[in-house]
Amino acid sequence: MPFSNRIANGRLAVGDDVIQLRVNWPGVRHPMHGDGWARVWDVLRHDRRSAELVYVHEAGAGVAGWPFRYRARQTFDLHEAGLTVGLSIENLDDRDVPAGLGLHPFFVRDADTELACRLAGVWHTDAEVLPLQRVPVPPEWDFSGARRVDRTGLDHCFDGWDGEATVTWPQRGLRLVLSATEAFRHLVIYVPDGQRHFCVEPVSHANGAVGRTRLAAGATLGGEISFRLVHI
Numbered sequence: 001m002p003f004s005n006r007i008a009n010g011r012l013a014v015g016d017d018v019i020q021l022r023v024n025w026p027g028v029r030h031p032m033h034g035d036g037w038a039r040v041w042d043v044l045r046h047d048r049r050s051a052e053l054v055y056v057h058e059a060g061a062g063v064a065g066w067p068f069r070y071r072a073r074q075t076f077d078l079h080e081a082g083l084t085v086g087l088s089i090e091n092l093d094d095r096d097v098p099a100g101l102g103l104h105p106f107f108v109r110d111a112d113t114e115l116a117c118r119l120a121g122v123w124h125t126d127a128e129v130l131p132l133q134r135v136p137v138p139p140e141w142d143f144s145g146a147r148r149v150d151r152t153g154l155d156h157c158f159d160g161w162d163g164e165a166t167v168t169w170p171q172r173g174l175r176l177v178l179s180a181t182e183a184f185r186h187l188v189i190y191v192p193d194g195q196r197h198f199c200v201e202p203v204s205h206a207n208g209a210v211g212r213t214r215l216a217a218g219a220t221l222g223g224e225i226s227f228r229l230v231h232i
Helices: none
Strands: 011-014 017-020 042-046 051-056 070-079 082-091 107-108 114-117 120-126 131-136 157-160 164-169 175-180 186-190 196-203 220-231
Touching: 175 196
Parallel strands: none
Antiparallel strands: 011 017, 042 051, 051 070, 070 082, 082 220, 107 196, 114 164, 120 131, 120 157, 157 186, 164 175, 175 220, 186 196
8 A cells, every 4th residue: 555566766647746755675676565564554443353543644845655645455355255455545635645555465476376267458567576568478478278387487567367376286285266346446466486485466457557546535346355264
């Protein structure tokens, strides 16, 4: 919150205004992932199976981070079928402003771990993972049929996602079904070299494109992501 991935050189254009954002991530010269990951959230309610957290971001002179006011909310509901995570951002400013959201889950990565999801396009990136050009999904990154994620070397944003993905661990006999509501129609797939994890990240906008979004004054952008684990 309030944006996914990087903003190139911290340059955020809003109408006729150009706002310079500070870097906020060690070793990266482009602001990343907004404020939410680095702020203290208030717990509004919690019990053994659920929790609701809120973070209110103020803006103004001397306030680091996003230059617009917003209220962010997270909910977590653990139930017999799995886990549902709710995310929302409410524009507290008196004008339309850019806004986005996303979730960054990490999954265990075995040599035989498979991913399946239907996607339309993907952005090629430069050496700093900034988007260059959108192209149709090439065969080597086509997950419309389940395929192994190991050694794909991905750190890319895809669009045209229908909101469902499955992760399968054949040797463990487990499958995870990930479902997201309409707010999330982009998917970042991150498979870092030499690591035992990978990420399948539902997000609301393409990398670097939050400046082209607008959330009306007083409006809320929100949705849910559910995780259901089954034995196979």
